[in-house]
Amino acid sequence: MPLTFAHDNSDTFADAIKQKIAEFNWQHWEVSERLPLGLKLENEQGVLLAGLSARTFGNWLMIDNLWVSDALRGQRVGSQLLGEAEKTAKERGCIYAVLDTLNFQAKPFYEARGYQLQWTQEQYPKTGCKYFMTKTLSSVQTNI
Numbered sequence: 001m002p003l004t005f006a007h008d009n010s011d012t013f014a015d016a017i018k019q020k021i022a023e024f025n026w027q028h029w030e031v032s033e034r035l036p037l038g039l040k041l042e043n044e045q046g047v048l049l050a051g052l053s054a055r056t057f058g059n060w061l062m063i064d065n066l067w068v069s070d071a072l073r074g075q076r077v078g079s080q081l082l083g084e085a086e087k088t089a090k091e092r093g094c095i096y097a098v099l100d101t102l103n104f105q106a107k108p109f110y111e112a113r114g115y116q117l118q119w120t121q122e123q124y125p126k127t128g129c130k131y132f133m134t135k136t137l138s139s140v141q142t143n144i
Contacts, residue, residue, distance in 0.1 A: 033057065037088055039081055041072075052081045054089075061089035061137065063099035066106070078106075082113060090137050097135045103128045110135075 034057040041050040050068040054061055063085065068078045086097060099115070101107050102124075107117070115133040124130040 030058070035092065037061070037085055039084055041077065041081075050077045050081060052085050054085055056089050056092045056094050059093070059095040061086065061094045061097040063097060066099075078109065079113065086135075086137055095136065095138045097137055098132070099134075100130055100132045102130055107131050107133070 034055055037052075037054040037056055039052045040048060042048055048069075049072055052063065052066045054063045054065075056062070063082075066078060066081060068081070089097065097115070099110065101110060110133050111117075113135075115135045117131055118134050119132045121130040121132070
């Protein structure tokens with residue numbers, strides 16, 4: 001019997017597949033707790049000025065997004081967000097942090113804060129590249 005695949009480009013479908021992978025992973029991973037970590041800075045009117053979204057699991061802080069509005073860039077807001085996220089992650093028992101950034105984004109910013117380049121994905125998505133970076137958060141020094 002031939003299989004017929006249907007196209008579904010919706011966010012709902014993508015989230016459902018993500019959930020199925022998560023369910024499978026939890027059956028096989030030694031880590032059963034994944035905690036979200038979100039930090040935001042808003043003005044008095046509730047307008048978002050800066051934020052960081054991440055998650056912690058096992059030994060790792062995984063930074064998904066760090067954004068600072070143009071008006072606040074260069075005022076150490078990003079450094080403070082990153083520092084607070086790392087502090088929270090260490091309190092949760094994390095030893096390492098991992099993130100990725102694009103060639104036109106923030107590689108020098110992260111390097112100045114102790115992140116080291118682990119791998120570069122070339123020609124991403126066509127002529128640019130994506131950097132994968134890690135940092136040791138605690139005094140434990142091991143090779144990643």
